[in-house]
Amino acid sequence: MTARKTLCAAALAGILLTTNAAAQGETDVKIETIPVADGIYMLIGRGGNLGVCAGDEGVLLIDDQYAPLAPKIRDAVAAIEDQPIKMVLNTHWHGDHTGGNEPLARTGSLIVAHDNVRVRMSSKHFSKFFNSTREPSPREALPVVTFDSQVTFHVNGHTVRAEHVPPAHTDGDSIVFFEEANVVHMGDTFFNGLYPFVDGDSGGSVIGMVAAVEGVLARIDDETKVIPGHGPLSDRAGLAEFAGMLRTVAGRIGQRIEAGDSLDAVVAAKPTAEYDERWGQGFIKPDDWVGLVYDVMSMNR
Template identity: 55%
Template sequence: MKQIAGIAALLVSLVSVPALAEDRFAKVEISSEPVAGNVYMLKGAGGNIAVLVGEDGTFMVDDQYAPLTAKIQKTIAGLADQPLRFVINTHWHGDHTGGNENLGKSGALIVAHENVRKRVSSEQFIAAFKRKVEPSPAAALPVITFTDATTFHWNGDKVRVQYVGPAHTDGDSIVHFTEADVIHMGDIYFNGTYPFIDVSSGGSVDGMIEAMDTALALSGKNTKIIPGHGPLSNPAELKVQRDMLATLRDRIQRLVDSGKSRDQVVAAKPTKDFDGKFGQGFMTPDIWTGIVYDSLAAKPKKS
């Protein structure tokens, strides 16, 4: 929970970091954990990173915050001496894309769904935090984009980057290292906490559940799952969170359908029997219930 709390304190920015805020990253350490094959998971502040190393060069998924780039590069150098060639962005939030500019300038090619480039290249507003996000500089923008999926044949693996439709945002991709049997979920999966759903960026609770179903369909019993936040996971744990989301989505939907207001739905405490396990992160039960209400209330009414 200490790790989750530390991540939560940083997550609320979800944007590039002002110079005065860089001090809070001074004591952050980047750790690496072997996952399977040549895939490692890196943890620090912000979203979890996946790294595939080998003779073709290093392949990375997400890159945390700009002030951590040098530490991330140092950690990767301890795993392999080949240059970083590709960086995949699972979505647009700054705790996953903050290092783009530094890594792009160092020669890495940034790859993402086309909606990620649209959002990082223009001003955004994250309604849940009432925060305006300035456009990223040109060097931080993905230079390769796709609409559905793209595949890398790299370091002896076949790495499929698959768009899963609106989920956490409208630009979410999962990254499947098929030979290593590893899936990076991005922020579709917050292991151990209620997940943030950025409704103002096109996310939805229904999309989160559908994206989890997509990942589970790709998984075998031994598949390793890298969540956007939290410890390394597996399909069984992902299924627990997927079922929790479906249960609470259905509960809140019934309250919405009965005509209750947002405040009334929050006051009804529909998550209370799950709060002990999932409600200890930065998405507190009341905040999360309100976000799910917003997601469901925005759905077109059935005729």
């Protein structure tokens, strides 16, 4: 691993793999509430964006960021609807989406996720990209209800359907459709305005991420509100822009891999040049992202 890539990996490991925001010096996080539709909200703090389905039947929470933020998340939810967080659905296993599982479970929340989320959280995980090891999560943090292909929640007058997609960001991704509200929570299959992390060490696939996003685009319309895993609230046009960028870059890098080009040669070719101003200002910089895509696509050949 190069020095450049080592720095990127270390930063990302802190963001994505840890379950503890305090470990990152982020104890003063504020939770912002964004109304999305009637009874549906997005919460922004540190880590993945949260979805909230609120009403007098209790709250369904999509993802839960980090353990130290659980009290602030509870307060933000209570300001929307003074009801308990009855259920938490994890869109995938990374710590910035599951770190709050343990404190929320201890106060009665039922944790739900795809089968592979529980498997990965239950196991010691070594990431070659990060060159780091994540210990198994505590038993209390693990999902107690898991599913294979999909699960449907009927709560607060909403039909909320979580559907597992083939390997994309990881091998345990779920995309969540709020059917009557015309809202979709993409988890980390969509990074809005950022080059996305694809976790090849957790079974992720760049081509699979393209397929997952294109599958959603075929099902939604111009009025759909799209909650990304990271970045601001979006819509169908924003998701389509992301898909176009991802498809184009994956195609370019894939062709160079097939031609036998080295990583250094592909990075030097600047296959993301026209996208860097729009997508390359986040926590993964352009050359780092080219290296990540190259490595994951090579791994998946």
